[in-house]
Amino acid sequence: MLPVSHYLILSLALFIIGVVGVLTRRNVIVILMSIELILNAVNINLVVFSRLYGDAAGQAFAVFIITDAAAEAAVGLGIIIAFFRNRETVLADEMDLLKW
Amino acid sequence: MTHGLQELLKAVLASPYTLPVIYGVVIVAVLPLVAGYVVLVERKVMADMQARLGPMRVGPHGLLQPIADAVKLLLKEDIIPEKADVWIFWLAPLVSVTAGMLALAPVGIGPAFQIARDINVGILFVAGISSLGIFGIVLGGWASNSHYSLMGALRSAAQLVSYETAAGMALVSGLLLGGSLQIRALVEEQAKQGVWFVALAPVAFFIYLVASIAETNRAPFDLPEAESELVAGYMTEYSGFRWSLYFLAEYANMMVVGSVATTIFLGGWLRPFAGVGGAAGTALDCLPGALLLGVAGYCLYRAPKQPVAVQKLVMVAVAGLCAALAAALLAPVFVAQALWMKPGIHGAFWFLLKVGGYIYLFMWLRFTLPRYRFDQLMRLGWYFLIPVSIVNVMGIGIALVLHWERGMHLALALGLTTLMTLAVAGVLVRAELKREEQLRQGAAGDAYAG
Amino acid sequence: MLDKVIFYFFAAIAVGSALLMITRRSAVHSAIFLTTTLLATAGIFLQLRAEFLFIVQIILYVGGIMVLFIFVIMLVNLDVAAQQIQYSRQKWVALALALALAGQVGAMLWRAGKLPGQGLLVRGVPAAESLPPNAEAVARSLFGPYMLSFEIASLLLLVAMIGAVVMAKKKV
Numbered sequence: 001m002l003p004v005s006h007y008l009i010l011s012l013a014l015f016i017i018g019v020v021g022v023l024t025r026r027n028v029i030v031i032l033m034s035i036e037l038i039l040n041a042v043n044i045n046l047v048v049f050s051r052l053y054g055d056a057a058g059q060a061f062a063v064f065i066i067t068d069a070a071a072e073a074a075v076g077l078g079i080i081i082a083f084f085r086n087r088e089t090v091l092a093d094e095m096d097l098l099k100w
Numbered sequence: 101m102t103h104g105l106q107e108l109l110k111a112v113l114a115s116p117y118t119l120p121v122i123y124g125v126v127i128v129a130v131l132p133l134v135a136g137y138v139v140l141v142e143r144k145v146m147a148d149m150q151a152r153l154g155p156m157r158v159g160p161h162g163l164l165q166p167i168a169d170a171v172k173l174l175l176k177e178d179i180i181p182e183k184a185d186v187w188i189f190w191l192a193p194l195v196s197v198t199a200g201m202l203a204l205a206p207v208g209i210g211p212a213f214q215i216a217r218d219i220n221v222g223i224l225f226v227a228g229i230s231s232l233g234i235f236g237i238v239l240g241g242w243a244s245n246s247h248y249s250l251m252g253a254l255r256s257a258a259q260l261v262s263y264e265t266a267a268g269m270a271l272v273s274g275l276l277l278g279g280s281l282q283i284r285a286l287v288e289e290q291a292k293q294g295v296w297f298v299a300l301a302p303v304a305f306f307i308y309l310v311a312s313i314a315e316t317n318r319a320p321f322d323l324p325e326a327e328s329e330l331v332a333g334y335m336t337e338y339s340g341f342r343w344s345l346y347f348l349a350e351y352a353n354m355m356v357v358g359s360v361a362t363t364i365f366l367g368g369w370l371r372p373f374a375g376v377g378g379a380a381g382t383a384l385d386c387l388p389g390a391l392l393l394g395v396a397g398y399c400l401y402r403a404p405k406q407p408v409a410v411q412k413l414v415m416v417a418v419a420g421l422c423a424a425l426a427a428a429l430l431a432p433v434f435v436a437q438a439l440w441m442k443p444g445i446h447g448a449f450w451f452l453l454k455v456g457g458y459i460y461l462f463m464w465l466r467f468t469l470p471r472y473r474f475d476q477l478m479r480l481g482w483y484f485l486i487p488v489s490i491v492n493v494m495g496i497g498i499a500l501v502l503h504w505e506r507g508m509h510l511a512l513a514l515g516l517t518t519l520m521t522l523a524v525a526g527v528l529v530r531a532e533l534k535r536e537e538q539l540r541q542g543a544a545g546d547a548y549a550g
Numbered sequence: 551m552l553d554k555v556i557f558y559f560f561a562a563i564a565v566g567s568a569l570l571m572i573t574r575r576s577a578v579h580s581a582i583f584l585t586t587t588l589l590a591t592a593g594i595f596l597q598l599r600a601e602f603l604f605i606v607q608i609i610l611y612v613g614g615i616m617v618l619f620i621f622v623i624m625l626v627n628l629d630v631a632a633q634q635i636q637y638s639r640q641k642w643v644a645l646a647l648a649l650a651l652a653g654q655v656g657a658m659l660w661r662a663g664k665l666p667g668q669g670l671l672v673r674g675v676p677a678a679e680s681l682p683p684n685a686e687a688v689a690r691s692l693f694g695p696y697m698l699s700f701e702i703a704s705l706l707l708l709v710a711m712i713g714a715v716v717m718a719k720k721k722v
Contacts, residue, residue: 023648025636025638026637059602077718221602235616239578
């Protein structure tokens with residue numbers, strides 16, 4: 001049987017990759033995708049601990065996180081479309097006006 | 101040496117992975133052939149409905165046409181557009197075809213032939229994996245770098261996302277009645293209740309039928325590949341082998357939705373009147389064999405009338421094949437030693453017959469109905485099918501609660517809630533008709549509206 | 551043995567395509583690699599016998615969210631964005647910070663391994679035979695103690711749907 005630490009390290013790796021993506025990329029769509037990756041890394045932790053303790057509550061929380069990710073993607077992509085329509089760009093550092 | 105080989109063979113046979121692997125290889129190997137013959141049947145049905153003969157040249161009555169088509173497709177030049185995104189262009193058809201085939205894994209073709217037997221989420225697995233096929237379509241359309249392809253891909257994405265909801269809700273109705281996600285448990289529940297769920301949830305079956313046609317991009321919902329508007333939609337830039345992969349994926353998807361509908365609504369591998377035993381049961385068990393014997397006899401009768409000697413031979417061979425199948429179907433009924441094979445063989449026959457009937461329904465609709473306009477398609481999905489399917493799920497839930505908690509007869513409760521659903525559907529249809537009437541009156545004043 | 555092979559196979563795919571995801575220039579390529587990562591994670595869920603979550607991951611994440619992403623990428627013309635500089639000015643600081651975070655959590659994991667009895671990190675996950683049917687277990691949890699959270703989640707989805715429609719509408 002695989003020890004839990006293997007799963008935790010995998011989850012950590014995915015999480016850090018997601019953080020690097022959020023912090024370094026300029027394209028908002030890729031930033032949004034990196035956030036999805038971070039949420040996904042959290043899910044691995046929840047599932048492996050749910051399995052470890054034999055309690056399905058962890059998986060129920062993973063379902064909630066996926067729901068959250070769906071909501072976030074829908075709103076985020078809606079914002080991106082609206083933004084692109086107004087400014088013709090998807091680069092994060094050009095989103096520098098409070099109102100236009 | 102032979103001893104070691106025997107040991108190895110024994111170990112392989114005892115392994116729980118052997119049978120599923122064999123079944124998987126069989127499915128992957130047979131599916132292209134089956135798809136080819138479904139195309140032939142489709143062309144023949146189309147020809148029949150249009151009072152033509154259809155393919156007649158290759159083999160007797162065009163029986164070898166699929167093989168000729170396959171050879172032609174494999175030998176064709178494989179063109180990749182210059183500005184295409186090469187590796188996505190290369191990957192996309194593979195995604196489609198893989199999703200279509202993988203979705204067949206937990207499908208039970210008869211009680212004996214099922215690859216992923218214990219998967220806990222059976223029907224969800226089929227629905228979920230087959231929905232991955234959309235990636236192949238969208239990516240293929242995007243990677244071709246062509247306007248027609250991109251338009252087809254966008255239409256396809258919108259269409260699939262819209263109709264997936266309605267199809268899912270229809271499946272939920274069946275799952276509520278069956279009380280499980282596992283395919284085996286669903287079929288056994290239908291055997292226990294002695295009724296196919298299509299009789300208990302006719303509205304759900306209808307919604308699933310419409311949504312599954314839309315999901316497989318078949319006429320009258322074939323807008324993603326509408327040849328008169330978009331050349332061939334997302335497949336415009338594809339040719340040769342890659343194009344045939346898309347084609348294979350489309351037919352695999354038809355089989356997948358047919359299998360899902362059969363499993364949930366049409367009793368899976370159960371015989372009609374599965375509970376009937378005795379002499380009547382034996383007579384029903386003889387039916388498949390008798391049917392095939394009839395086909396064999398007809399082939400023999402037609403054989404001398406074929407123009408070429410080779411065609412006569414092929415016809416006799418087909419008759420022999422049918423007779424052998426009939427023998428395999430009849431033997432377990434009459435020979436006691438072969439009785440153990442009966443559920444597997446007869447289950448597979450009935451399952452395939454039902455899936456075939458479902459696919460025939462697809463063809464029939466394709467040749468009967470004209471294509472929808474895109475806004476009509478979206479309206480049908482969002483303003484009619486999704487609301488009705490949600491009301492239907494609620495209705496079936498209410499009926500089940502009435503049955504379990506209040507002891508009301510299940511048929512009565514379901515009948516009442518079905519009437520409720522139909523009333524809601526009627527209201528929606530009336531609203532839609534009114535809207536169209538208003539549009540028409542508005543358009544009458546505008547000479548250029550069209 | 552088979553369990554280990556499956557885990558390392560999917561883990562390698564997940565990490566590899568995640569790395570590719572954040573480095574690709576074209577957003578469509580990024581989306582494909584993210585999809586691969588998500589599918590590999592679904593494989594790991596299956597390896598953990600979380601069948602329900604495996605299929606939820608595929609239907610919702612891959613079949614829903616990623617299709618939405620690709621759809622938006624096609625609606626939004628990204629040819630210009632793909633020509634420009636991909637990384638922001640603070641990339642080196644950000645990378646250093648992220649690596650520091652990784653080091654911190656990694657050190658925590660390493661120190662947890664040195665606790666008496668080595669903590670829970672070396673405990674293997676229990677055998678598959680002792681598990682109840684997964685879909686039922688999750689449903690009991692979702693509709694039992696977490697019923698309220700479930701309803702709140704559906705409310706969240708409703709709000710997000712309205713929000714997305716309002717955002718993407720041409721003229722408000």
